[in-house]
Amino acid sequence: MSKLNINLLYIEDDREIGEWVSRDLKERGYNVTWLTSGETAVEQAASSSLVILDVMLPGLDGFTVGQRLKRQYPSLPVLMLSARTSIDDKLQGLEFGDDYLTKPFHPDELAARLEVLLRRHGAASAEPLQLRHLLVYEKENRIINQSSGEEIMLTGKQFHIFQYLLRHLGQIMTKEQIYEAVWGEPYFDGDKTLMVHIRHLREKLEQDPAAPEIIETIRGIGYRVRS
Numbered sequence: 001m002s003k004l005n006i007n008l009l010y011i012e013d014d015r016e017i018g019e020w021v022s023r024d025l026k027e028r029g030y031n032v033t034w035l036t037s038g039e040t041a042v043e044q045a046a047s048s049s050l051v052i053l054d055v056m057l058p059g060l061d062g063f064t065v066g067q068r069l070k071r072q073y074p075s076l077p078v079l080m081l082s083a084r085t086s087i088d089d090k091l092q093g094l095e096f097g098d099d100y101l102t103k104p105f106h107p108d109e110l111a112a113r114l115e116v117l118l119r120r121h122g123a124a125s126a127e128p129l130q131l132r133h134l135l136v137y138e139k140e141n142r143i144i145n146q147s148s149g150e151e152i153m154l155t156g157k158q159f160h161i162f163q164y165l166l167r168h169l170g171q172i173m174t175k176e177q178i179y180e181a182v183w184g185e186p187y188f189d190g191d192k193t194l195m196v197h198i199r200h201l202r203e204k205l206e207q208d209p210a211a212p213e214i215i216e217t218i219r220g221i222g223y224r225v226r227s
Contacts, residue, residue: 007033007048008032009044009048010033011036011051011065012034012054017103022034045073049077053065055089062093063092066096068184074141074160078097079097079114080097080099081105082102096181147207154201154204160182161201174221179191198217
């Protein structure tokens with residue numbers, strides 16, 4: 001893919017940093033849209049190939065903006081930037097982000113990480129992920145049942161839940177992590193909303209919803225999609 005066809009959405013409120021990063025990326029051949037806040041990020045991301053998102057933003061912080069972007073565009077790669085170095089901040093960012101780069105950074109490292117994410121994203125769009133009887137086209141938001149040849153239609157929330165689990169393929173994700181990533185709100189113990197959505201997902205995805213092979217329940221913890 002030519003870089004001239006790659007639109008980067010860059011969200012950074014520090015004007016000095018924003019100017020040199022934008023200039024460097026443009027010199028490397030990318031199209032760059034630079035925003036100083038996340039207020040219009042969801043609208044701007046519609047035509048973007050990848051988002052570079054700073055954590056410390058005025059108004060909506062980067063974690064909130066990133067979660068909104070992933071809910072609206074589950075397959076859009078998001079690279080988080082932050083001067084925060086604590087493991088808790090990194091883990092919070094990686095719950096929805098695809099990579100996390102700590103400031104200060106060298107522009108060559110940022111460019112290299114962009115290349116990796118774009119290759120991964122491009123590969124995902126060209127080659128479907130196969131999960132037993134399912135073919136999952138992540139970029140196109142399409143799921144095909146190979147047994148019947150039919151496309152499986154999911155609601156927005158169902159697809160976002162499934163996409164979140166796919167981004168953490170093979171990992172056990174807690175109910176709290178899934179709920180907060182998809183709904184953007186704190187999970188309250190005893191809330192049955194996620195469980196109901198998982199049941200409906202299994203009715204559409206599993207060959208036998210009573211004995212699920214794709215979305216596993218990890219008793220007392222949460223769920224996992226096994227590769």
